[in-house]
Amino acid sequence: MSQPHNIPIRKRAVVGVILRQNCFLTIRRSLTVVAPGKVCFPGGGIQTGETEAEALVREIQEELGIESIAGERLFETVTPWGTSVAWWHATIAEDAEVVINLEEVAESFWRLPHELMRDPDLLTSNRDFLSAWGQATFAIPGITVPSDWDDISG
C-alpha cells in the first residue's frame, strides 16, 4: 500500500493503465459523473462478487467499447475519500478502436507521460500514481521512465 491506513475503506475500485507507443490511454470524465471533467484512466467501482481483473475488463468495455486483457497489478492507493484503488496494467489489440460511452466519458485521448503530468485537470491521485512510477516504486510494462522525469514532475 502506498498510503497510511487510517482512512476507512468505503469502496473498492480498479483502474486500467493501457499504453500505445509510449502514450497512456486516458479519459476526460463526463460532466454528469463524480469528478466531472477530470482526466484519468478508465476504470470504476468493483461490484460484489467481481475480481479486480473482471471489474477492470468490464469497466474498460463499458467506458471505451474495447476488449482488454488484464495484465499485472501495479500499485494500490487509498483516496482521501476512502476508495481503495487498484492500478492494473491492461492490454488491448493494436488496432482496437475506441468508442466512448458518452454517459460516462466526455473524450478519450493518448497522452505522453509529461503531457498527462502537466494536465491541470488530471485527478490528484493519478498525479501521485505517476510520481510513484517516476520514483521506481513499480514498473509499467512497455514504457520506461523518461530521463528528464524529475524536471517534468518537479
Ligand SMILES: Nc1nc2c([nH]c(=O)n2[C@@H]2O[C@H](COP(=O)(O)OP(=O)(O)OP(=O)(O)O)[C@@H](O)[C@H]2O)c(=O)[nH]1
Ligand atoms: N475511473 C478512474 N477512477 C479513479 C482513477 N484514479 C482514482 O483515484 N480513481 C478513483 O476510483 C474511484 C472509482 O472511480 P469512478 O468514479 O470512475 O467509479 P464509479 O464507481 O463512480 O463508476 P462506475 O459506476 O463506472 O463504477 C473514484 O473514487 C475515483 O476517484 C482513475 O484513473 N480512473
